[in-house]
Amino acid sequence: MIEAVGLTKRYGDRVAVDQLSFTVRPGQVTGFLGPNGAGKSTTMRMILGLDAPTSGRVTIDGRPFGRLNNPMLEVGALLDAKAIHGGRSAYHHLLCLAQTNNIPRRRVDEVLEIVGLTAVARKRSKGFSLGMGQRLGIATALLGDPRILMFDEPVNGLDPEGILWIRNLMKSLAAEGRTVFVSSHLMSEMSLTADHLLVIGRGRLIADCTVQEFIEQNSVLATRVRTPDVSTLAALVRAAGATAVAEPDGSLLVTELPMRDIGDLAFAHGLRLHELAPLQASLEQVFMELTKDSVEYRGTR
Amino acid sequence: MTTLTARRAGFDGLLRSEWTKLRTVRSTTWSLVAMAAISVGLMSLIAWLLMRQWPQFSPQDQAALAAEPLQIIIDQPVFISQLVVAVLGVMVVSAEYTTGMIRSTLQSQPRRLLVLSAKVLVFALLMFAVGEVLSFAAFFTGRWIMSDHIPVTLSDPGITRSVFGAGLYLTVLGLFALAFGAIIRHTAGAITGVLGLILVVSNLTALLPGTWGAHIHAWMPTNAGQLIYKPTLPPDPLLTQWQGLAVFAGWTALFLAVAAYLFKKRDA
Numbered sequence: 278m279i280e281a282v283g284l285t286k287r288y289g290d291r292v293a294v295d296q297l298s299f300t301v302r303p304g305q306v307t308g309f310l311g312p313n314g315a316g317k318s319t320t321m322r323m324i325l326g327l328d329a330p331t332s333g334r335v336t337i338d339g340r341p342f343g344r345l346n347n348p349m350l351e352v353g354a355l356l357d358a359k360a361i362h363g364g365r366s367a368y369h370h371l372l373c374l375a376q377t378n379n380i381p382r383r384r385v386d387e388v389l390e391i392v393g394l395t396a397v398a399r400k401r402s403k404g405f406s407l408g409m410g411q412r413l414g415i416a417t418a419l420l421g422d423p424r425i426l427m428f429d430e431p432v433n434g435l436d437p438e439g440i441l442w443i444r445n446l447m448k449s450l451a452a453e454g455r456t457v458f459v460s461s462h463l464m465s466e467m468s469l470t471a472d473h474l475l476v477i478g479r480g481r482l483i484a485d486c487t488v489q490e491f492i493e494q495n496s497v498l499a500t501r502v503r504t505p506d507v508s509t510l511a512a513l514v515r516a517a518g519a520t521a522v523a524e525p526d527g528s529l530l531v532t533e534l535p536m537r538d539i540g541d542l543a544f545a546h547g548l549r550l551h552e553l554a555p556l557q558a559s560l561e562q563v564f565m566e567l568t569k570d571s572v573e574y575r576g577t578r
Numbered sequence: 579m580t581t582l583t584a585r586r587a588g589f590d591g592l593l594r595s596e597w598t599k600l601r602t603v604r605s606t607t608w609s610l611v612a613m614a615a616i617s618v619g620l621m622s623l624i625a626w627l628l629m630r631q632w633p634q635f636s637p638q639d640q641a642a643l644a645a646e647p648l649q650i651i652i653d654q655p656v657f658i659s660q661l662v663v664a665v666l667g668v669m670v671v672s673a674e675y676t677t678g679m680i681r682s683t684l685q686s687q688p689r690r691l692l693v694l695s696a697k698v699l700v701f702a703l704l705m706f707a708v709g710e711v712l713s714f715a716a717f718f719t720g721r722w723i724m725s726d727h728i729p730v731t732l733s734d735p736g737i738t739r740s741v742f743g744a745g746l747y748l749t750v751l752g753l754f755a756l757a758f759g760a761i762i763r764h765t766a767g768a769i770t771g772v773l774g775l776i777l778v779v780s781n782l783t784a785l786l787p788g789t790w791g792a793h794i795h796a797w798m799p800t801n802a803g804q805l806i807y808k809p810t811l812p813p814d815p816l817l818t819q820w821q822g823l824a825v826f827a828g829w830t831a832l833f834l835a836v837a838a839y840l841f842k843k844r845d846a
Contacts, residue, residue, distance in 0.1 A: 328845040369602035376595040422582035
C-alpha cells in the first residue's frame with residue numbers, strides 16, 4: 278500500500294505537486310492519469326525517495342522509502358527506461374542492482390527470461406531499442422519480486438505485441454495480490470488496464486474513482502448527429518430541454534440528452550438519421566474541462 | 579505470489595555492487611590499460627632512449643640524471659597517468675548521473691551516505707592496488723633498463739617511500755576527482771574542473787608574490803600531494819613529504835564531505 282498525505286513539491290515558484298493525498302491499494306491496478314506535466318513522474322520520484330517533498334509525506338506500508346530494509350524486495354519501479362548505464366550489459370546491470378539487496382544471481386536470469394531478453398543479456402544495453410530498454414527497466418522492477426510495482430508510462434516505445442504483454446503482466450501482478458501503480462497520459466490505455474484511477478491535473482488530485490465512474494462522468498461530451506432535417510431535429514431536442522448546436526459542417530451537436538433518447542426522438546417523428554456518434558473527449562479536453570475549476574470536480578472523489 | 583527472501587540490504591551488498599559496476603564498463607579496463615602503458619611502457623621507452631644516448635650527454639647532464647633517477651621512473655609517468663586517474667575518478671559518480679543509472683542505484687539503496695561510502699571505498703581500494711602494483715613494476719623495470727648508468731635500489735634514502743608514495747598519491751587523487759564528479763555531476767564539467775586545478779591553477783599560484791604566495795602554492799592540493807614521491811626535498815621546505823600528503827588528503831576529505839552533503843540533500 279502506498280499512502281500520500283499532503284504531498285507537495287515546489288520548484289521555485291512553480292508548484293509541480295500540490296497537496297496530493299491518496300492511497301494505492303493492493304490487488305488492483307491503479308492508474309495514475311494526467312496530461313504531460315501534471316506531476317505524475319514527480320509524485321513517483323517522491324514515493325521512491327529520489328526527490329524530497331517540499332511538504333507532506335508518502336509512505337510504503339507505513340514507512341518512508343528510505344527506511345525500507347530491502348527496498349527492491351518491497352518496491353519495484355520503472356521510472357524511465359534510461360536509468361541504465363549503456364556501456365554495461367543487461368545481465369551486469371541487473372546483477373549490480375541485485376547485489377545491493379542480496380538478491381541471488383539466479384533471479385537475474387529469471388527476470389531476463391520473464392521479459393524475453395535472455396538472448397541479448399550479455400550485449401551492452403546502449404544498442405537496445407526503446408522497447409528493449411523498456412523491457413530491461415521492467416526486469417529491474419521485477420528483480421526483487423516486490424509486493425509493490427510502479428510503472429511510469431510503461432507502454433511508451435513498445436510495439437503492439439509489447440503493449441499487450443505489459444498490460445497482461447500488470448493485470449497478472451495485481452491478480453497475485455500485488456499493488457500495481459501505473460501512470461499514463463492516455464485515457465484509452467488506462468481504460469484497458471486500470472481498475473482504479475487517480476487523476477491529476479496541474480499537480481492536484483481531481484478524481485479518485487473507478488475507471489467506469491470516470492469514463493461515465495467525463496469522457497462523453499456530446500453526441501454528433503447528422504440528419505437531412507437539421508432544423509426539425511434541433512427544435513425537437515430543444516423542446517426536450519437539451520441543447521443543440523448546428524455545426525458549420527451541417528451536423529448537429531447535442532448535449533445533455535443521452536444518445537438513446539436522441540435516436541428515439543428521431544424515430545418517433547419519422548426523421549432519418551445518417552450519423553449518431555458519441556463525441557469522445559480526448560483526455561487533454563477532459564483535463565482542460567476539469568482543471569478549469571478543479572474545486573468543482575473534487576466532488577467526484 | 580512467490581516471495582523472494584534476502585538478508586537486509588547493507589554495506590557489504592553495496593561493496594559487491596560497486597565492484598561489479600566498476601569491472602563491467604569498458605572505461606575502467608581502458609583506463610587501467612592506459613595507466614599501465616604510461617607508467618611501465620612509455621617510461622621504459624624513454625629510459626631506454628636515454629640510456630642509448632648516454633655517451634653523448636655531457637658529464638653535468640649525466641650527473642643530473644643520476645642524481646634523480648625517479649624523475650624518469652616515477653615523476654614523469656605519474657604526471658601523465660594522473661590525468662587518467664582524474665578522469666576515471668570523476669566518472670565513477672558522474673557517469674551515473676549522465677546515464678541516469680543513479681536513479682536505479684538509489685532505488686535499490688536509498689541510504690545515500692552508504693552508497694557514496696561504498697563508491698569511495700571500492701574505488702580507493704582499486705586505485706591503491708593498481709597504483710602500487712604499477713609503481714613498483716615501473717621501479718623494477720626502470721631500474722633494470724638504467725642499471726648500466728644509473729644504479730638505484732629501494733634501500734637508497736627515500737626511494738621506497740617515493741615508489742610507495744606514488745601509488746598513494748594516485749589513490750588520493752582518484753578520490754579527489756570522485757568528489758568533483760559527485761559535486762558537479764557532469765562528466766565534462768568535472769573533468770575540466772579537476773584538470774584545470776591540477777594543470778593550471780596549481781601552477782599559476784607559483785606566480786603569487788611573497789611568503790603568502792609561497793604558502794598558497796605549497797598548500798594547493800596536488801602541489802602538496804606530489805611531495806610524497808620526491809626522495810629528497812630542497813632545504814627548508816614548507817611541507818615535508820608526509821605533511822604534503824596529509825594536506826592533499828585533507829583537501830580531499832573536505833571535498834568529499836561537501837559531495838556527501840550535496841549527495842544527501844539534492845534530488846537525484
